[in-house]
Amino acid sequence: xxxxxxxxxxxxxxIHQVSEKDNVGNELLNAILIDHAKEKEESLDTDIFDxxxxxxxxxxxxxxxxxxxxxxxxxxxxxxxxxxxxxQGFEIFHVKDEKIKEKLVKAANNxxxxxxxxxxxxCKNPSRVKLDFPATTLKxxxxxxxxxxxxxxxxxATALGLSSIWIGMINKKKVAQIIRTKLVPSSILCIGxxxxxxxxxPRRNLAELIHVLG
Ligand SMILES: Cc1cc2nc3c(=O)[nH]c(=O)nc-3n(C[C@H](O)[C@H](O)[C@H](O)COP(=O)(O)O)c2cc1C
Numbered sequence: 001x002x003x004x005x006x007x008x009x010x011x012x013x014x015i016h017q018v019s020e021k022d023n024v025g026n027e028l029l030n031a032i033l034i035d036h037a038k039e040k041e042e043s044l045d046t047d048i049f050d051x052x053x054x055x056x057x058x059x060x061x062x063x064x065x066x067x068x069x070x071x072x073x074x075x076x077x078x079x080x081x082x083x084x085x086x087x088q089g090f091e092i093f094h095v096k097d098e099k100i101k102e103k104l105v106k107a108a109n110n111x112x113x114x115x116x117x118x119x120x121x122x123c124k125n126p127s128r129v130k131l132d133f134p135a136t137t138l139k140x141x142x143x144x145x146x147x148x149x150x151x152x153x154x155x156x157a158t159a160l161g162l163s164s165i166w167i168g169m170i171n172k173k174k175v176a177q178i179i180r181t182k183l184v185p186s187s188i189l190c191i192g193x194x195x196x197x198x199x200x201x202p203r204r205n206l207a208e209l210i211h212v213l214g
Contacts, residue, residue, distance in 0.1 A: 012094070015069055032076040038069050039160070046159040055155065056200050058163035059113040061192030066118050070160045074118070074191065077156035078149040084141035089129040090149050090186075093179045095119040100178060107174035108167050108188060116165075116190035118157075121175060122150040123183035146186040153189055163194035 008014060016031035039046055071094075078092060095101055101115045108114045124142035131138065150166065157164045167188040175185040 011096070012075075015072055029076050029079055032072050033080070038067075042161060044159065044161055048155070048159075051155055051159045054200060055158040056163065056198045057165045058192070058194040058198070059111075059165050060195040061113065061116050061163070061190075062195055064117065064193045066162065066192065070157075070162065071118060073160060074120070074153045074156045074162075077152045078122075081145070081148040081152040083145040083148070084129055084138075085131050087129040087131070087141075088145065089125050089127075089138070089142035090146035091123045091125050091181075091183060092149070093121040093123065093181065095121060095179065103178045104175065104188060107171045107178055109169045109171075111167060111169065113165055114167055114188060114190055117192035118162075118190070120150070120153065120189045120191070121179055121185050122146040122187050122189065123176075123179075123181060123185045125183055143186050150187050150189050153191075157189075157191045161193070162191050164189055164191040 014028060014032065016028060016035065018027040018031055036046070045051070075092065075094070078090075079088075083089060095104065098115075101119050104119065104121075105112055105114045124139065124146050126135070126138040126142040129138045129141050129145075131141070133141075154164050154166065167190060170185060170188060172185050175188070176183065179185070
């Protein structure tokens with residue numbers, strides 16, 4: 001097996017390793033996502049509909065570290081989201097540095113819970129979207145790509161017994177400066193173990209929400 005390290009960004013060394021030969025398709029993704037051993041150990045309910053029905057935003061987290069295998073699944077989930085033309089017009093910044101987290105709190109309208117155990121910043125990357133459409137369309141695609149990716153991560157976090165808060169109230173310029181990118185951030189996902197389990201919030205009646213034509 002050749003050195004697989006060169007395939008991964010600095011600071012991210014996957015727990016699951018695959019040979020370079022295997023890494024041409026989705027071997028690493030599948031290795032991460034389909035390994036359910038640890039989920040079984042923790043008796044986690046990962047049924048997608050159960051997960052959806054119990055997800056609830058959380059703004060108070062235990063100061064407990066999140067296991068690497070869970071972080072890996074949350075990141076892998078983002079990589080499975082549909083994207084425009086499959087060009088994956090987004091990037092994820094995994095913020096580990098406590099000082100950067102503190103700066104993000106300020107750039108997010110002083111929302112203190114942004115300083116959470118796991119902080120992921122989702123950014124648009126329209127330059128990846130190689131479709132023959134106007135630049136405005138590519139930007140719109142990129143924000144949809146980044147949003148879907150974050151939503152997939154959010155559901156994965158819930159499936160793994162974690163909770164999260166989606167932060168949309170951000171000063172994009174400041175966030176970009178803080179994480180040292182020229183890309184435009186779309187959201188910050190803050191994840192951790194909740195201090196208490198809350199019931200999901202009430203939603204609109206489906207009959208009111210759905211508009212049937214024809
Ligand atoms: C686009 C968007 C932006 C949001 N921005 C913030 C935010 O800046 N701060 C915050 O505390 N919650 C934010 N939220 C979380 C919502 O308040 C939360 O999802 C909503 O109240 C529904 O609650 P639930 O997630 O528990 O179902 C945001 C959610 C979305 C989808």
